[in-house]
Amino acid sequence: MKKFELVFIPLPVMGHLAAMVEMANILVTRDQRLTVTILVIKLPLYGKTAEYIQSLSASFASESMRFIILPEVLLPEESEKEFMLKAFLESYKPIIREAIIDLTDSQMGPDSPRLAGFVLDMFCTTMIDVANEFGVPSYVFCTSNAGFLALSFHLQELYDENNSKEVVKQLQNSNAEIALPSFVNPIPGKMIPDIFSNDDTASWFHDQVERYRSGVKGILINTFAKLESHVMNSMSRSSSSRAPPLYSIGPILHLKNNNTVGPGGTLHCTDILKWLDNQPPVSVVFLCFGSMGSFDEDQVKEIAHALERSGVRFLWSLRQPPPKDKFEAPSEYTDIKYVLPEGFLERTAGIGRVIGWAPQVEILAHPATGGFVSHCGWNSTLESMWHGVPMATWPLYAEQQFTAFEMVVELGLAVDITLDYQKHPHGERSRVVSAEEIQSGIRKLMEEGGEMRKKVKAKSEESRKSLMEGGSSFISLGRFIDDVLGNGPEGGE
Structure with missing residues (x-):
């Protein structure tokens, strides 16, 4: 049996890395002809990522899946004046090239796997150049939703067709609205990720999107057909998007602990779940804001006042x-x-607990959990939906405001505490969300959201069915595997 090697290059931040590793695991489990090597870039700004990579590699490493942690790169001083991520990824190209040479040199035997392609994080398209040097195709993995991909295609078209600086200037106007062909509702300017409203980052990201069209053989998207069917159909039909084949293969979720326990360890996790065991079904609101989410003291106090006044049972991850x-x-x-x-x-003390790191998947899976106040990271959104737990949105940064808008306004699958709040991990907050706003959102989530709760439960069933044999994502992943095997030596025979 011939073996085919895929090289995965994730962006080394928690959400992107976890989703790509899980997808690699699904692939090698699904088809024994596939092996995956994950090349792990070290991003100096994320000190905890190294520990996370170690725990992931210990959990998943097998004959069919391995991790190669690449040397850390020190950027030249002049690159600090540029958009840092662009310079950082460019600096890794020669290191990745050498890693692929070593990989192929070590696999010269008749039974060794043959290099069949690269699977790249949506921000890592510069590595297409390395794949081309080795004569293999590239695929992009979109760790965000299909709606964000459609928005990226649309804005890149506007950027190409018009004066690019004028498009950026328009997006800097918070009162602007964007009519996205695949959305029913126009998107307010405040919901557009700020990567598009800065000249340097917009130019760089639009270059990424252009390479989606011209440089890759397909795009894998962490979504499922019945969640974003209108968006997927619109992109596939649109001649203007010039999109390559799209594969909706989600939800790709890291649902098992796999030794990636947080700072409190297993005892901490067990203690939290025991507390939940003593709460009535669907009674607890869970507040958690992702691996990079935190608030200053003024905002913390407003959340505390809202929880106390609401009288709702709560579990609050505060960092x-x-x-x-x-x-x-x-x-x-x-x-x-x-x-x-x-x-x-x-x-x-009788109704709530404030904790640090939270075992999010286990909490969402618990029958006592009735609602989730979330930053709207896409992995968290999919986890919430998978477990049938409705969300109240509180986005922080990146594309989270857009995701909140899609979930609340476009799909009716969440309620809002806020849609336009912004707090960058390294920057200032846009405002303080008042206790009254928070309390109102929690009330809508826990007391008034009956119809929305039913819709979320239905999507939970659909998400699970999509991954089963014969489901839409199962079939879509099979088409991707067929494409990969068809690229290999002797057409995969």
Whole structure:
């Protein structure tokens, strides 16, 4: 049996990395002819990523799947004046080239797998050049939703057809609206990710999208047909998008612990789940804002006041922001009570818990969990839907405002606390969300969202069916595998 090797190059941030590793695992489990090598780039700004990579590699490493952690690159001083991610990824091209040479040299035997292609994170299209040198095709993995991909195609067309600086200027106007062909509702300017409203980042990302059209053999999207059918159909039909084949293969979810337990360890996780065991079904609202989500003291106090006034049972993952001059993940508080209103923990002891790191998947899967206040990261959104737990949106950065808009306005699968709040991991917040707004959103989520809750439950069933044999994502992934095997030596025979 001939073997075919795919090289995965993820962006080394938590959400992107976890989804790509899980997809690699699904591929090698699905077809024994496939093997995957994951080339792991080290991003200096994310200190915790190295530990996460180690735990993932220990969990998934097998004969069919391996990790190669690449050397860390120090950027030249002049690159600090440019868009850093662009310079950073470019600096890795020669290292990846050498890694592929070593890989192919080590696989010269008759039973060794043959290199069949690259699967690249949606931000890593510069590595298409390396794939081309080795004569193999590239595929892109879109770790965001299909709606964001459609928006990216549309804005890139506008950028090409018009004065690029005028398009950027238009998107800087918070009162602007974008009519997206695949959406029913126009998208407010505040929902457009700020990568599109900065000259340098917009130019770089539009170059990425152009390479989706001209440089890759297909795009894998972490979504499922019945979630974003209108968007998928619109992109596939549109001649203007010039999209390559699209494969909706989701939801790709890292649902098992696999030793990736957080700072509190297994005992911490067990303690949280025991507390949930003692709560009534569908009674607890879970607040968690992702691996990079944190708030300053003013905002923390507003959340605390809202929870106390609402009287709802709650589980709140609260983490300490990094220093303002450092781009790091939030850390655990030494003593959490000092950031909360005086007496809050004592007054709410009967109905709530404030924790640090949270075992999110296990909490969402628990029958006591009735709602999820989320930053709207796409992995978290899919996890919430998978478990049938409705969301209240509180986006922070990147494309999260757009995802919140799609979930609340376009699909009716969430309620909003806010849609346009912004807080960059290394920057200032746009405003303080008041206790009244938070309390109102929690009430809509836990008391008034009956119809929305039914819709989320239906999507949960659809998401699970999509991955079963004969389901839409199962079939789509099979088409992708057929394409990969057809590219190999002797057409995969």
